[in-house]
Amino acid sequence: MKDIFFKENMIEVLDYLEEGLHIIDASGKIVYYNSFAQKIDGVDVEKAVGRHLIEIYPSLNEETSTLLTVIRTGEPILRKEQTFVNYKGEKITTINSSIPIKSRGKILGAIEISKDITQVRELSEKIVDLQDQLYSTKTTKNPSRESAHFTFFDIVGQNREILRLKALSKKAAEADVPVLISGDTGTGKELFVHAIHNGSKRRHNPFITQNCAALPSNLLEGILFGTTKGGFTGAEDRPGLFQLADGGTLFLDEINSMPLDLQSKLLRVLQDGNIRRVGGTKIKNVDVRIIAATNVDPEVAVQNKQLRRDLYYRLNVISFSIPPLRERLDDIEVLTHFFIEKFNQKMGKSVKGVDGEVLRIFREYPWEGNVRELEHLIEGIMSLYDMEMIQEDHIPPKIKRNLLQKPIEIREMALNKVMQETEKALIQDALRQTDDNITHASELLQIPRQTLQYKISKYKL
Secondary structure, three states: OOOHHHHHHHHHHHHHOOOOOOOOOOOOEEEHHHHEEEHHOOOOOOHHHHHHOHHHOOOOOOOHHHHHHHHHHHOEEEEEEEEEEEOOEEEEEEEEEEEEEOOEEEEEEEEEEEEEEHHOOOHHHHHHHHHHHOOOOOOOOOHHHOOOOOOHHOOOOOOOOHHHHHHHHHHHHHHHHEEEEEEEOOOHHHHHHHHHOOOOOOOOEEEEEEEEEOOOHHHHHHHHHEEEOOOOOOOOEEHHHHHOOOOEEEEEEHHHHHOOOHHHHHHHHHHEEEEEEEEEOOOOEOOOOOEEEEOOOOHHHHOOOOOOHHHHHHOOOOEOOOHHHHHHHHHHHHHHHHHHHHHHHHOOOOEEEOOHHHHHHHHHHOOHHHHHHHHHHHHHHHHOOOOOOOOOOHOHHHHHHHHHHOOOOOOHOHHHHHHHHHHHHHHHHHHHHOOOOOHHHHHHHOOOOOHHHHHHHHHHO
């Protein structure tokens, strides 16, 4: 068993990691790099090992290096963003977790695991720069319309709850207070957000969206509040989204994914309207309306410590939850026809609608992807087929398979009818998978070829 953990074996294994691994001793000298760390940092391992960390990374110092900090304090630093200039003069941004190596209370060195986010950082900065150009250009005509292009007329539905939410949203648009919207992915949260902005007095001012998921705290903080040149290594003077959205609306999607430490800073901005760029000292007052969205129940997010309770109360001035499609089945037909008309215009087609069997299938399907899944399904069908009516044969097999797995109420159908419908669906699926090759379909169904031919004739397939 111990042979597995030989040093040579472990070093070979570490070279397969897709994160950089970096070890220094207590004096700050480099002891080990794995292959991915060399790739990130652009370091020649033969020149680096045995030399002090600051020699290889001259842009760092005792205070800014996470590795040297944990040796000094003895405390780990987790998920810390760090920007530095490597040995080749390239600016690199990483997310680091640095942990001291101890033995019997003595610090022997430190190990750091790094994930390269240089491209993510560059892309986010380019996006902010482009937004800055867009919203600061006086000649740009009505930029908010270019971003928030949905209105209340675009929210389709006759369901009683949807109509209630549309009425509530129209009042929210006039109120100019924070709004918190929840709902499963694909329910149409963004449509309501756009409509609220376009129905408000801010309609002619900027509308900016930022998804808070999958971004580390330091990176997202810079995007929201801006950065000051010299504030940290590699920082440039750059406005944040709050400054760009001044006078308009900032939509923070999946706010429950925002790191908790950044949520506290967001709360302060909501309370006093003041922002300070990362690394800066100047305070700037902004007038920005916040609309936030979560893809989970906000109260559950608070209980799971994904959303600060005090921030929840501050955002929860007006709040509502958009129901999933499975809870608004009376909207299936109107949504289906809306999407058919939409893609008729887009694709130059003239599909008239769906037949009754397709509508029945749509009403029984669970729609885990909600309205967005229905829209994509209609788009896919109309892209593949030329027809006047969408029929059962045009429905993807996965939709039908899902229905076959659904528990059947005996009251709905006699047993022999259920068996016939199931058998028919299985045969249709087998024929589709085998391009109507009866021999191959019979093999797939594990029945004689003659039996399959009989059943095809029986069901008029």
